[in-house]
Structures are given as structure tokens and as C-alpha cells.
Amino acid sequence: MKLKKADLLYRGKAKDIYKTEDPEIVIVKFRDDITAGDGEKKDNIDKKGYYNSIISAKFFELLEASGIKTQYIKLLEPGMMLSHRLEMIPLEIITRNMAAGSLLRKFPFQEKQELNPPIIQMDYKSDEFHDPMLNDDIAVALELTNRKELEIIRETTLKIDKVIKEFLKEKGIIFPDFKIEYGRNNKEEIVLGDEISPDSCRFWDMKTCEVLDKDLFRKGETGVIKAYSEIASRILDEEDKEKWNITE
Numbered sequence: 202m203k204l205k206k207a208d209l210l211y212r213g214k215a216k217d218i219y220k221t222e223d224p225e226i227v228i229v230k231f232r233d234d235i236t237a238g239d240g241e242k243k244d245n246i247d248k249k250g251y252y253n254s255i256i257s258a259k260f261f262e263l264l265e266a267s268g269i270k271t272q273y274i275k276l277l278e279p280g281m282m283l284s285h286r287l288e289m290i291p292l293e294i295i296t297r298n299m300a301a302g303s304l305l306r307k308f309p310f311q312e313k314q315e316l317n318p319p320i321i322q323m324d325y326k327s328d329e330f331h332d333p334m335l336n337d338d339i340a341v342a343l344e345l346t347n348r349k350e351l352e353i354i355r356e357t358t359l360k361i362d363k364v365i366k367e368f369l370k371e372k373g374i375i376f377p378d379f380k381i382e383y384g385r386n387n388k389e390e391i392v393l394g395d396e397i398s399p400d401s402c403r404f405w406d407m408k409t410c411e412v413l414d415k416d417l418f419r420k421g422e423t424g425v426i427k428a429y430s431e432i433a434s435r436i437l438d439e440e441d442k443e444k445w446n447i448t449e
């Protein structure tokens with residue numbers, strides 16, 4: 202499917218949003234661009250968009266089946282997701298089941314320390330301010346959201362964590378942390394948007410603790426696409442694999 206430049210609504214660091222004939226529906230194009238460290242480290246990895254789109258589609262389908270509202274409609278083809286148009290809230294909602302990454306750089310947690318109940322952290326999504334951590338009071342004072350929405354976001358996020366954690370456990374994958382973003386649909390309802398992929402989550406092999414996510418890129422290691430394809434091959438069922446032509 203060919204997308205027209207004239208229809209481009211928004212270009213992010215790894216995804217483009219295109220309008221369709223229906224003002225409430227957009228196409229999310231998952232690109233192969235990959236960035237880390239506030240956009241300082243950049244590269245382009247063949248098939249990254251392909252894998253992230255099918256992995257995100259799988260998680261969105263799983264969440265929809267558990268009663269969680271997402272922007273997902275369907276994959277038109279790998280890399281292109283038909284989605285409900287949302288007004289995005291510039292908050293990165295980070296949930297942590299185990300201590301890793303920036304949490305270790307900022308606080309005296311032990312590496313891989315179990316966090317039960319999970320920690321929910323919010324960062325302000327802003328390149329200008331370098332995504333600082335914020336709390337409910339700051340988010341409300343900035344008029345990014347309100348208390349009612351924050352309550353829904355918190356409750357939904359904990360449910361998402363539980364559903365995905367349990368699903369991944371059966372696939373032999375640990376789910377240390379992940380970042381999600383929400384938006385509002387035309388009825389002002391809170392809806393899960395963005396993506397759920399190895400770009401935005403940590404995934405570790407349960408047996409070996411092998412890293413299967415963007416941390417490989419952050420650390421300049423090889424095997425990024427191999428790790429992403431491993432996640433796809435573990436979470437997709439046979440029907441999905443056949444549909445998206447995934448060979449193990």
C-alpha cells in the first residue's frame with residue numbers, strides 16, 4: 202500500500218501518522234528508524250518497523266480481548282496499522298516490575314530487584330525539556346490531564362501490566378518494565394495509543410536473562426533484529442505467523 206506525503210499528519214522518531222478519508226481513522230506507519238539517548242543515537246535497522254507493528258498488533262489484540270480500549274483497528278500489512286485517531290496526552294507512563302535502566306541511575310535500587318506492587322512513573326514527553334519525570338500535581342497544573350483521567354490511566358495501566366505479564370510468562374519471557382502512552386478519542390474517552398514493542402518495553406528470556414529489546418541498541422550490541430524477531434516468533438500463534446510470513 203502506497204501512502205501519500207500529502208496525507209502525513211505527524212512524523213515522530215520511529216512512526217508516521219497518515220490521515221485517511223475518515224477523519225476519525227489514521228494509518229500508523231512503523232519506520233525502521235531507531236533512536237536512543239534523547240535522540241542522540243540514531244540508526245536504521247531493516248525490518249524493525251515490520252516486527253514492531255506485528256508485535257504491537259498482537260499486544261493490542263490481547264488487551265482488547267481483556268476489555269482494554271486501544272487505538273488499534275487492524276494491520277493493513279506489516280508496518281501499517283489502521284488506528285482510531287486520538288488526541289495524544291504528552292505523558293510517558295512507565296510501569297516497572299523489576300529495577301532496570303534509568304531507575305538504577307536515579308535511585309539506590311538493586312539491579313533486577315523485584316518491584317511488587319509495580320511502580321508507575323510518569324515522564325513529561327518533551328524533547329525540549331528532555332522528558333523529565335513528573336507527578337500528578339505537575340501534570341494537572343500543566344493542564345496535560347486531570348485527576349479523573351489520571352485515575353483511569355493508573356487503573357488501566359496496572360491491568361495492562363497484569364495481562365501482558367501473565368501472557369509473556371507462558372512464552373518464557375520476563376517483563377521488567379514498559380512505557381505506554383494514552384490519548385482521548387472523539388468521545389473524550391481515555392484510549393491506549395502508540396505501541397507496545399521491544400522499542401518501548403524490556404523483555405528478558407526467563408531462563409537465560411538474555412536481553413530481547415532495544416537495550417541491545419542502547420548499549421551498541423549486535424543482534425537487535427534477531428531479538429525483535431525472537432519476540433515476534435514467541436508471542437505470535439501459528440495463524441499470525443502464516444499471515445505475516447514469519448519463519449522460525
Ligand code: UDP
Pocket residue numbers: 293295301302303304332378379380400401402403415
Ligand atoms: N522507555 C521508552 N521511551 C522513553 C523512555 C523509556 O519507551 O523515552 C521505555 C524503555 O524502553 C523501558 C522503560 O520505558 O522499557 C523504562 O525506561 P528507563 O526509564 O529505564 O530508561 P532507559 O533505560 O531507557 O534510559
